[in-house]
Amino acid sequence: MRALLFRRLLTAIPTLLCVVVLSFVLMRLAPGGPFDGERALDEETRAALDAAYGLDLPLGEQIILYIGRIVRGDFGPSLVYRDFTVSELIAQGLPVSLTIGGLALLLSCALGIGGGLWAAVRAGRWQDEAVMGAATLLTALPVFVTGPLFVLIFALGLGWLPVSGWEAGSPSHLVLPVVALALPFAGAIAKLTRAGLAKALNEDHVRTARARGLAESQVIARHALRPALVPVASYLGPAAAGLLTGAVIIETVFALPGLGRYFVQGALNRDYPLVLGVVTLYAGLIILFNLVADLIYGWLDPRMRAE
Amino acid sequence: MSVYTVDGLHVRIDGELVVEDVGFAVGAGECVALAGASGSGKSQSCLAPFGLSPGIPAGSARLGKTELIGADPATLRQIRGKDVGFVFQHPLTALTPHLTIGAQLSEAWRQGGAPPPSRSDMIAALDRVGLDEPENRLDQFPHRLSGGQRQRALIGMAIAHRPKLLIADEPVSALDASLRAEIMALLDTLRREDGLALLLVSHDLAAIGRHADRLVMLRGGRVEESGPAARHLAAPTSAYGRELVAATPRLTDPPPDLAETGAPLLLAENVHVSFPRPGWRRGRIEAVSGASLTVHEGEALALVGGSGSGKSTLARAIARLGPLDRGQVCWREETLPERKRMLPRYRRLIQPVFQDPAASLDPQWQVSDIIAEPLRHLRPGLGKGDRAELVGATLQEVDLPAEFADRLPRALSGGQSQRVAIARALVSEPEMLVLDEATSALDVLVAGRVLDLLERLRQKRNLALLFITHDLAVARRLCHRIAVMEAGEIVEEGPAQRIIATPAHRATQKLVTASGV
Numbered sequence: 086m087r088a089l090l091f092r093r094l095l096t097a098i099p100t101l102l103c104v105v106v107l108s109f110v111l112m113r114l115a116p117g118g119p120f121d122g123e124r125a126l127d128e129e130t131r132a133a134l135d136a137a138y139g140l141d142l143p144l145g146e147q148i149i150l151y152i153g154r155i156v157r158g159d160f161g162p163s164l165v166y167r168d169f170t171v172s173e174l175i176a177q178g179l180p181v182s183l184t185i186g187g188l189a190l191l192l193s194c195a196l197g198i199g200g201g202l203w204a205a206v207r208a209g210r211w212q213d214e215a216v217m218g219a220a221t222l223l224t225a226l227p228v229f230v231t232g233p234l235f236v237l238i239f240a241l242g243l244g245w246l247p248v249s250g251w252e253a254g255s256p257s258h259l260v261l262p263v264v265a266l267a268l269p270f271a272g273a274i275a276k277l278t279r280a281g282l283a284k285a286l287n288e289d290h291v292r293t294a295r296a297r298g299l300a301e302s303q304v305i306a307r308h309a310l311r312p313a314l315v316p317v318a319s320y321l322g323p324a325a326a327g328l329l330t331g332a333v334i335i336e337t338v339f340a341l342p343g344l345g346r347y348f349v350q351g352a353l354n355r356d357y358p359l360v361l362g363v364v365t366l367y368a369g370l371i372i373l374f375n376l377v378a379d380l381i382y383g384w385l386d387p388r389m390r391a392e
Numbered sequence: 393m394s395v396y397t398v399d400g401l402h403v404r405i406d407g408e409l410v411v412e413d414v415g416f417a418v419g420a421g422e423c424v425a426l427a428g429a430s431g432s433g434k435s436q437s438c439l440a441p442f443g444l445s446p447g448i449p450a451g452s453a454r455l456g457k458t459e460l461i462g463a464d465p466a467t468l469r470q471i472r473g474k475d476v477g478f479v480f481q482h483p484l485t486a487l488t489p490h491l492t493i494g495a496q497l498s499e500a501w502r503q504g505g506a507p508p509p510s511r512s513d514m515i516a517a518l519d520r521v522g523l524d525e526p527e528n529r530l531d532q533f534p535h536r537l538s539g540g541q542r543q544r545a546l547i548g549m550a551i552a553h554r555p556k557l558l559i560a561d562e563p564v565s566a567l568d569a570s571l572r573a574e575i576m577a578l579l580d581t582l583r584r585e586d587g588l589a590l591l592l593v594s595h596d597l598a599a600i601g602r603h604a605d606r607l608v609m610l611r612g613g614r615v616e617e618s619g620p621a622a623r624h625l626a627a628p629t630s631a632y633g634r635e636l637v638a639a640t641p642r643l644t645d646p647p648p649d650l651a652e653t654g655a656p657l658l659l660a661e662n663v664h665v666s667f668p669r670p671g672w673r674r675g676r677i678e679a680v681s682g683a684s685l686t687v688h689e690g691e692a693l694a695l696v697g698g699s700g701s702g703k704s705t706l707a708r709a710i711a712r713l714g715p716l717d718r719g720q721v722c723w724r725e726e727t728l729p730e731r732k733r734m735l736p737r738y739r740r741l742i743q744p745v746f747q748d749p750a751a752s753l754d755p756q757w758q759v760s761d762i763i764a765e766p767l768r769h770l771r772p773g774l775g776k777g778d779r780a781e782l783v784g785a786t787l788q789e790v791d792l793p794a795e796f797a798d799r800l801p802r803a804l805s806g807g808q809s810q811r812v813a814i815a816r817a818l819v820s821e822p823e824m825l826v827l828d829e830a831t832s833a834l835d836v837l838v839a840g841r842v843l844d845l846l847e848r849l850r851q852k853r854n855l856a857l858l859f860i861t862h863d864l865a866v867a868r869r870l871c872h873r874i875a876v877m878e879a880g881e882i883v884e885e886g887p888a889q890r891i892i893a894t895p896a897h898r899a900t901q902k903l904v905t906a907s908g909v
Binding site: 288289290291292293294295296297298299300307308311312384385386387388 | 442444469470471472473474476477478480482485486487488489490491499500503504533535546549550
């Protein structure tokens with residue numbers, strides 16, 4: 086366990102380095118630059134700006150300087166939002182994204198695992214068909230359809246909830262974006278749980294548990310559920326990182342000041358440090374969540390624990 | 393006074409009658425065996441009355457005074473938890489992988505309403521079923537235990553709540569010969585000491601003869617004969633019973649009549665095979681250390697040993713299907729090239745047949761394509777028509793009708809699949825077959841017929857056979873010579889009769905005892 090953590094942290098460093106270098110080069114390959122606007126800047130101003138931000142140095146040197154800075158935790162200044170550093174922008178956007186994404190993650194797990202379990206126990210009956218049909222529908226509907234639809238029905242039509250905005254994270258403003266974001270994930274998790282449980286309930290060890298005289302609820306809870314959740318865990322690793330670092334569409338539909346917005350804006354404006362900062366954060370989270378998924382595997386099935 | 397009485401039992405699965413009018417009674421301390429080929433309804437007869445199979449039972453099955461047929465699921469559950477214990481076939485899958493042995497034992501213990509066991513209670517329970525280091529085992533997950541250890545743990549759990557009746561569904565079929573004997577002896581002890589009634593499901597008539605008091609022989613869901621086990625095995629009253637008894641290889645059978653063998657064909661000398669340790673640990677595990685053997689033309693040589701003795705690894709190294717560190721293999725004076733340089737010319741000579749017929753056939757391929765595949769690689773000069781002709785002839789040689797050519801593997805039974813695998817090995821006209829437990833996964837009757845087929849092919853084609861098995865009785869039926877392996881070394885080798893009559897090495901003696909002489 087400790088060895089696994091140590092090994093993962095050790096391999097995380099070169100992985101992150103690769104991500105940083107690759108995205109650095111890719112960003113620079115894209116045409117245009119941060120100071121290109123409708124009106125071309127005169128040569129002198131442009132050279133002065135480039136010199137100020139170190140953009141006139143050779144690319145290799147820039148990469149090394151940049152890596153040296155992020156090792157010290159400094160992601161540099163934003164080139165477009167002139168008065169802010171990238172760290173400040175992330176510090177503003179991340180809590181919003183984490184709140185929305187974290188709540189959506191919890192909700193989708195609760196709905197998905199609960200629904201999948203409920204359907205699996207009623208395998209072959211109409212309730213099973215209904216839940217699985219709904220799950221398919223949810224996975225098929227993109228958030229740019231459900232989001233505006235929810236706004237139309239629950240905000241504009243019924244007037245129960247606000248249309249959009251953040252308002253320092255007031256609960257009523259959270260409901261619609263969280264639900265809209267969670268539903269497709271809930272559908273996928275429900276299908277995975279249902280399939281995993283149907284398989285697990287036919288395993289030999291479940292028959293042994295039944296032979297032991299356990300009630301069916303205990304058979305499921307103690308003997309069948311954990312093996313059934315293995316596919317869910319492998320789905321959740323990458324999905325969680327995506328959810329938490331900001332769902333661009335949801336943030337746009339509900340006008341939320343999350344990280345996703347900065348990421349897209351940064352890419353469009355060629356705000357190199359901003360994009361690199363968000364990419365590094367995203368890569369770090371992916372590595373972290375895959376590690377968490379591996380730890381969960383080990384708990385679900387001890388055979389998967391690293392030697 | 394019988395503990396469990398079954399009378400006029402019928403079981404239906406999806407409307408189809410799979411058990412018809414079966415009856416028997418098991419008394420305290422008594423062992424009744426249900427025997428028969430696969431699909432004869434033995435497991436269904438045992439499990440359906442207790443609600444452990446999809447089968448729907450009718451008739452009568454009484455545990456003490458309680459009628460099980462028609463009882464509601466909650467009552468059946470209570471009965472399972474309190475009065476009956478179950479042991480199943482596959483120790484590898486019958487235990488829950490994510491719960492420790494201790495957690496599962498404690499769970500089984502409490503089902504009958506007993507208070508939770510203390511740690512020392514559980515250690516004593518595991519010690520009783522002969523599990524070594526019981527203290528440590530409690531905190532281990534099942535995958536840390538070997539097959540035999542898991543089966544002991546499973547038995548410990550099955551008797552933890554002190555049941556009156558123990559139902560053992562093929563409890564030893566997945567284990568090797570010496571473990572089989574040990575587990576059966578354990579069941580005997582428990583039966584004697586606790587007065588446990590034992591209902592044993594088995595297709596192994598030799599084991600039934602040693603352990604059961606009474607025998608019920610089933611065929612197609614009906615009782616063919618039933619009565620005292622010893623009498624019915626010595627003189628079966630039905631044609632089916634005679635066929636089953638005849639198909640069961642026993643060490644006491646008269647010696648088979650085997651043809652003379654020819655000149656040395658394959659000579660393996662001082663073979664070493666090792667594997668790197670798993671994970672990040674250094675060093676290698678020696679699987680075969682310095683084994684040598686010779687196979688003659690037309691000779692059947694049995695390579696016998698317990699699980700993990702290195703017999704499969706050695707055979708794979710010889711056939712150039714697995715790695716080989718040191719040593720050399722000669723084929724008629726010529727040294728065989730190493731694995732990656734095996735030309736079709738050499739590959740054609742030695743062909744393998746594996747244990748699990750279902751797993752060794754590609755489920756997407758038709759039988760004719762499966763059999764023809766070696767020809768494409770080993771005899772590329774052959775035209776399409778010739779290939780089809782050869783495939784047809786080979787199908788006939790393994791006693792499969794010609795219409796099997798366009799079937800898919802899932803439409804074949806275990807025995808038929810193994811015949812297809814044998815045909816695939818034969819089609820390139822090899823001079824030697826390497827058979828890795830080729831009959832172990834098959835039922836007695838089917839295995840007997842496959843053994844007969846192999847013997848016939850050996851004579852007709854003057855084939856050499858390297859026959860890997862853990863069962864001495866099977867080896868004796870087919871093979872001229874036996875080589876016994878233990879811990880990666882060949883510890884004894886000689887003519888089959890001599891090895892069985894006067895085993896010299898401790899490992900051989902253990903195997904002979906396990907086969908019940």
